[in-house]
Amino acid sequence: MFDNPSCxxxxxxxxxxxxxxxxxxxQLEQNCAVAELKPGEKIFKQGVFSSNIIYLKKGIVKLHIEGPYKEQILKITKGPTYLxxxxxxDEKYYRYSATTVEETGVCFINIETFRKFVQENGKFAYxxxxxxxKSEISLFKKCINRSQKNAxxxxxxxxxxxxxEIYEESSFRLPLTRNELGDYVNTTRESVSRILNEFHNEKIIKVTGRDISILNEKLLNIISKTG
DNA sequence: GCATTAACCACAG
DNA sequence: CTGTGGTTAATGC
Incomplete structure (x- = not known):
């Protein structure tokens, strides 16, 4: 599973x-381990002692947190990015989890090595x-999306x-189940099902199982702004 | 009141 | 894991 990387x-x-x-x-090479992960594998888990920074080379990942009542998907992100x-x-334990949703290549980087680069190399830190x-701004957007729009x-x-942001194409395969999509946009799986079907019947998108094609992006944009 | 929205529940592919 | 129908609670004219 692990290989010695050639950075x-x-x-x-x-x-x-x-x-x-x-x-x-x-130094990076000596303090880093590479892994290929399959869909659905945990990269790290909420509550576990955290000792690595993860560099996601390629693949799509969901970041999620166990809330008081249910799972919340915080964000969906793709490589290349750090996780x-x-x-x-600055924390002892992972405060959230990261799980792959497709084939993924990651590097586990020792936190002390990473910390040293940040302290000693300004351009790296920048x-x-x-x-x-960028991540914070994108989360601000999601915050507004989740709190001020209808389903x-x-x-x-x-x-x-x-x-x-993820596929850069009008047709793609949903990386999440209806239930997870609900956890992502703060609604139930039933509402996700119904609304996807509504969009399909209104010819805004084409839905075949998890395959989505956006047919009328203009209208989808209007809906995303006004509900 | 009446309409709309969306959650919750149950049941069936 | 999904889709659908019935029910119900909250909210806004």
Whole structure:
């Protein structure tokens, strides 16, 4: 499952690691483990001692948290990106979980090594900050989406997000079950089912099981804004 | 009151 | 894991 990585020649090198010196790259290689994960595998789990920063090279991942009543999917993200910085850098335990939703390549990076790069290499640190900023802004959007829109609007928003930010195509296969999509946009699986069917009947999207094609993006945009 | 929205429940593929 | 129908509670004219 684990291989010794060759970071210098990695084709998935992150913007941040491009600023590492040769010496630092060697340190990275010595303090990092690579793994290929199948869909549905946990990368890390809420409540467990956190000791690694994860670099997601490729693949799609859901970040989720066990709330007082039910599961909440916080965000869906794809590589290349780092995972777990907020919960590993300054916290003892993972405050949320990360689970793959498709074939995924990850690197587990020792937190002390990562911390050292941030402290000693300004350009590296700058790239990390940029990524954290983007993530926070995107979460602000989701916050508004979840709290100020009706169910149709929230689902429309999620479909547009998947199209634009994840797949970059109008047709894609839902990475989540209806239930999980509900956990993502704060609704029930029944409502997700019904609304996807409504969109289908209104010729806004084409739904075949988990396969989605967006037919009328303009209308979907309007729905995502107004419900 | 009346309509709309969405959650909850139950049952069936 | 999904889809559907009935019911119910909350909210807004």
């Amino acid at each position: 210098i020649n990695c084709v998935f090198k992150s913007p941040a690691t491009k600023f590492l010196s040769d010496n630092e790259i060697i 777990g910085i907020p919960t590993t850098f 790239e990390i900050i940029i990524e954290l900023c 149709r609007g929230r689902i429309a928003d999620a479909l547009l997000f998947l199209k634009e």
